[in-house]
Amino acid sequence: MAVSADPLVLDFVEWVAREPRSHAEVLATWKTSCPRLTIWEDAVDLGYVARAMIADVGAAIVVTPAGTQLLRDNGRVVS
Template sequence: MSTDPLVLDFVEWIAREPRSHAEVVATWRTSCPRLTVWEDAADLGYVAREAIAGLGLCIVVTATGTQLLRDNGRILS
């Protein structure tokens, strides 16, 4: 299965550090109903919402998202 390059970019961006829900919404917001990058990543199980002490509600990469990055040569060291 081929992954949308924008979804891959999004998961890689999230993998760098947990991002607040507000930051994700502000950064990846779009007025195009067909461009649902972060919703697609969540639906596919690549990212998830998680409460992190001191940070609040964040978006983090799941084990499935980490595997996606590995499979596509994008895992960060």
């Protein structure tokens, strides 16, 4: 059963699921001038992505188990 989620949040979580992303990459790719469009902040607040330290990468944004489940529940590919 699909969990109702903002399609852009789903797109963001799916993008992060492909590979861990640096904080700078997330900001550069998902920046907006609209204060109502807070896609990546929403994903963090909802527990779908989080910051983590990864060996040989450093600080990164990664998908959480809740984010992986969200993708599965909505028919998104999870690698």
